[in-house]
Amino acid sequence: MTGNHWGYGKDDGPTIWHKNFPVAEGTRQSPIDIDPHQASHDPNLGPIVLNYDHCTSINISNNGHSVVVEFDDSDDRSVIQGGPLDNPYRLKQFHFHWGGKGCHGSEHTVEGQSYASELHLVHWNAVKYKSFGEAASSPDGLAVLGIFLDTGDDHRWLHMITDALYMVKFKSSVTDFKRFNPKCLLPSSLHYWTYPGSLTTPPLHESVTWIVLKEPITVSEKQLGKFRMLLFTGEEEDQRMRMENNFRPPQPLKGRKVRSSN
Numbered sequence: 265m266t267g268n269h270w271g272y273g274k275d276d277g278p279t280i281w282h283k284n285f286p287v288a289e290g291t292r293q294s295p296i297d298i299d300p301h302q303a304s305h306d307p308n309l310g311p312i313v314l315n316y317d318h319c320t321s322i323n324i325s326n327n328g329h330s331v332v333v334e335f336d337d338s339d340d341r342s343v344i345q346g347g348p349l350d351n352p353y354r355l356k357q358f359h360f361h362w363g364g365k366g367c368h369g370s371e372h373t374v375e376g377q378s379y380a381s382e383l384h385l386v387h388w389n390a391v392k393y394k395s396f397g398e399a400a401s402s403p404d405g406l407a408v409l410g411i412f413l414d415t416g417d418d419h420r421w422l423h424m425i426t427d428a429l430y431m432v433k434f435k436s437s438v439t440d441f442k443r444f445n446p447k448c449l450l451p452s453s454l455h456y457w458t459y460p461g462s463l464t465t466p467p468l469h470e471s472v473t474w475i476v477l478k479e480p481i482t483v484s485e486k487q488l489g490k491f492r493m494l495l496f497t498g499e500e501e502d503q504r505m506r507m508e509n510n511f512r513p514p515q516p517l518k519g520r521k522v523r524s525s526n
């Protein structure tokens with residue numbers, strides 16, 4: 265592993281990230297295994313509110329680690345607020361983590377059980393910080409909404425994403441992706457667990473208030489298969505590596521408490 269390169273392979277994967285990113289062994293790393301019986305109900309936790317009414321998506325890209333949909337975050341048109349958050353946080357991007365065919369792929373687990381995939385909606389604290397970059401390295405800078413994907417029937421709206429994947433097959437490819445409202449990817453209940461954690465990819469900054477929804481959404485195996493057509497590698501590279509198993513396993517709790525909204 266050279267420089268700050270990292271990936272999900274044998275030689276550059278989560279077990280060796282700590283060599284270039286020592287905070288990998290820090291005190292508030294993510295993801296974690298959530299034990300619902302250990303989570304304490306906190307009556308002070310209100311509902312989370314997602315104001316995604318304006319469709320501020322810009323583009324979809326392959327960053328060599330996941331597929332990412334980016335949003336215009338120059339104002340407060342798309343924000344998450346309520347729950348454990350002191351002020352609105354702006355939506356910056358969302359991306360997915362998934363497994364190989366028939367494998368588990370979520371990052372958080374619940375009582376040791378994985379889901380097939382996990383969606384992360386990344387928001388930043390624009391009240392307190394001037395830029396996403398500044399927020400991303402501050403203890404209360406980010407709020408990530410995690411949503412589990414279970415397998416079953418086709419998801420009615422996920423095709424809007426999967427239909428665009430062929431255009432971002434290779435690392436570093438990007439294409440327009442306007443007017444997409446991520447509200448269509450939410451489950452019906454917004455009950456959640458929350459805990460202080462980190463980015464799950466390098467640089468693994470300990471800057472995330474995690475809000476993990478309890479209810480998964482359902483997508484089909486066929487829809488997930490389309491994510492596995494993506495490549496970790498660029499168009500010019502000789503070796504093609506399928507993008508799959510791009511998840512970090514659960515990290516030690518180190519005394520943290522998970523709170524539950526209900």
Ligand SMILES: [Zn+2]
Pocket residue numbers: 359360361384464
């Ligand atoms: Zn993620």
